[in-house]
Amino acid sequence: MLQRPRRNRKSEVIRQMVQETHVSAANLIFPLFIVEGENQKSEVASMPGIYRYSIDNLLREVESCMSLGLKAFDLFPNISEELKDKYATESHREEGLYLRAIREVKKHFPEACVITDVAMDPYSSDGHDGIVENGHILNDETLDILGKMSLAQAQAGADIIAPSDMMDGRVGYIRNVLDNNGFTNVSIMSYSAKYASAFYGPFRDALNSAPKFGDKKTYQMNPANQREALIESRLDEAEGADFLMVKPALAYLDVIKLIKDDTELPVAAYNVSGEYAMLKAAVQKGWLNEQRAVTEVLTSIRRAGATAILTYHAKEVLENKWI
Ligand code: PBG
Numbered sequence: 001m002l003q004r005p006r007r008n009r010k011s012e013v014i015r016q017m018v019q020e021t022h023v024s025a026a027n028l029i030f031p032l033f034i035v036e037g038e039n040q041k042s043e044v045a046s047m048p049g050i051y052r053y054s055i056d057n058l059l060r061e062v063e064s065c066m067s068l069g070l071k072a073f074d075l076f077p078n079i080s081e082e083l084k085d086k087y088a089t090e091s092h093r094e095e096g097l098y099l100r101a102i103r104e105v106k107k108h109f110p111e112a113c114v115i116t117d118v119a120m121d122p123y124s125s126d127g128h129d130g131i132v133e134n135g136h137i138l139n140d141e142t143l144d145i146l147g148k149m150s151l152a153q154a155q156a157g158a159d160i161i162a163p164s165d166m167m168d169g170r171v172g173y174i175r176n177v178l179d180n181n182g183f184t185n186v187s188i189m190s191y192s193a194k195y196a197s198a199f200y201g202p203f204r205d206a207l208n209s210a211p212k213f214g215d216k217k218t219y220q221m222n223p224a225n226q227r228e229a230l231i232e233s234r235l236d237e238a239e240g241a242d243f244l245m246v247k248p249a250l251a252y253l254d255v256i257k258l259i260k261d262d263t264e265l266p267v268a269a270y271n272v273s274g275e276y277a278m279l280k281a282a283v284q285k286g287w288l289n290e291q292r293a294v295t296e297v298l299t300s301i302r303r304a305g306a307t308a309i310l311t312y313h314a315k316e317v318l319e320n321k322w323i
Contacts, residue, residue, distance in 0.1 A: 021303040023295070023323045025069040029115060029268070030314035033206050034058055034101045035078045046202035047273055048280045050312050052078050055101050059108055068318040072113040074162065074310055075101060078207045079122050087131065088123035088145055092152040098122075099156045106157030115189060116158040118149050118174065119165035127211040129165035129219060137218055142167050147177040154183040160242075164191040166219040172239030189243035189268055190236040193229035193255055196220035199248045199274030206273065229255045230262055237265055243308070248272040250297065253304040260305025269306035271297065276312040291322050298323070 008018050033052040035042065040054035053061055062073060077098040083090045090096050098116075105114055119129040120142065126132040130142035142165070150161045161178070163170050171190050178186050196217045204210040221228055233244045244263060246256045247270035260267050279297065282288040294313050301309050317323045 021299055023298045023302050023309070023317075025071075025318055025323070027302065027306075027308055028070060028298075028314040028317075029072040029074050029113075029308055029310040030065055030070055031074045031076060031310055031312060032058060032061065033076050033078060034097060036080060036097050044202060044206040046205050046277050047312060048284065049316065050206070050276070052206060055097075055104050058101060059104060062105055062109055062112060065315055065318075066109060066112060068315065070314055070318055071111065072115060072308075073105070074115040074117065075105070076117050076203075076207055077101070077122050078209075081208070084123055084125040086125055088120035088149070091120065091123040091145070092148040094152070099152055102153060102156035102158055113159045114157065115160040115162050116153040116156075118146050118153070118161055118163040118170075120145060120149075121165075121209045121211075122207050126213070127209055129216065130167055135214070139167050139169070143170055143173045146170050147173055150174045151177050151181055151183070154178055154181070154186045158186060160187040160189050162189040162191065162245075164194065164247075166191065166194050166216075166221075168235075169239070171236045171241050175240035187242040188240060189245060190241040191247055191270070192233040192236045192241065192244040193252070193259065194220050194245070194247045195223045195252065197223060197248050197251070197272070197274070199251070199272045202273035202277045223251070226255060226258060229259060233259050233263065237263060241265065243268050245270060245310075246306070248275060249301045249304075249306065249309070250275045253300060256301065256304040256306050266307040267305055268308040268310060269301050269304070271301060271309055271311040271313070273312065291320065295322050 009015055035052040035054055037054040038056055041051045041057050044050050121127055121129045128137055130137040243266050244259055245268040246252050249269035249271040256269050279293055283290040
């Protein structure tokens with residue numbers, strides 16, 4: 001035998017020498033849930049180890065992440081039911097929970113990278129990402145609200161605006177609003193290929209943001225489709241996105257690879273709540289080795305072509321020195 005591939009696996013030093021893919025703190029984005037109040041820290045039942053923080057505790061959490069070298073955060077608000085309405089007006093109210101949280105994080109940690117979510121669902125009395133009229137989700141009318149939300153977030157100090165709503169044309173619309181108001185330096189990370197996935201369930205528990213009727217299949221993509229991800233991603237790139245995103249990550253590694261090979265832009269992948277929940281549940285049952293499973297998941301997402309990974313595992317992998 002001339003070729004014996006096992007020779008390159010014979011010792012830890014050689015295995016590390018030939019390792020093709022690495023995950024480091026710089027690649028990770030930590031999603032954080034925010035709730036109104038003081039000194040609040042409530043665990044999300046379906047996401048062990050993940051909490052909703054009031055702003056004071058959010059600042060403590062950000063500080064402890066920063067000391068571990070984890071410096072990029074994606075913030076999501078849990079809005080109380082009585083503040084929700086048809087037009088998600090709470091999303092751009094200056095004294096609203098979300099905008100206050102952004103301002104506070106940027107005030108205390110100017111060097112942190114704050115990524116903000118643009119979509120109506122946490123603030124919508126219908127629990128949808130767009131305006132609902134007679135059971136239909138209106139596209140163009142929703143853009144106006146997404147624009148207001150994006151501008152308010154930029155004014156509050158957001159570094160990267162991340163539209164997760166899947167309305168057509170929203171990246172170009174938001175880019176225009178930002179530029180016309182002097183925010184040419186605020187980036188857009190677009191949820192380009194976002195699928196209508198079963199794996200968002202725990203996130204909707206965290207924010208109490210599940211749709212009040214129907215599902216999101218008229219705007220989020222059909223999990224059966226790959227080529228459609230190219231249409232979405234190319235449009236977002238043409239409309240001015242700085243990052244493209246694939247979501248979820250694990251069941252869509254082929255899509256990450258496809259988009260990576262089709263663009264020069266950095267590709268982000270969202271290792272979503274249901275993927276986290278599955279792994280944690282199996283670990284709690286003693287069915288998986290946590291360190292090995294988590295590092296394998298993150299490495300696989302990087303190997304598929306993701307530059308950045310949004311993951312609820314971000315802090316624990318650094319705290320435990322798993323990467
Ligand atoms: C909503 C949004 C969702 C997630 C991020 N932004 C859920 C949804 O589309 O219903 C899911 C994230 C996760 O599951 O971790 N705009």
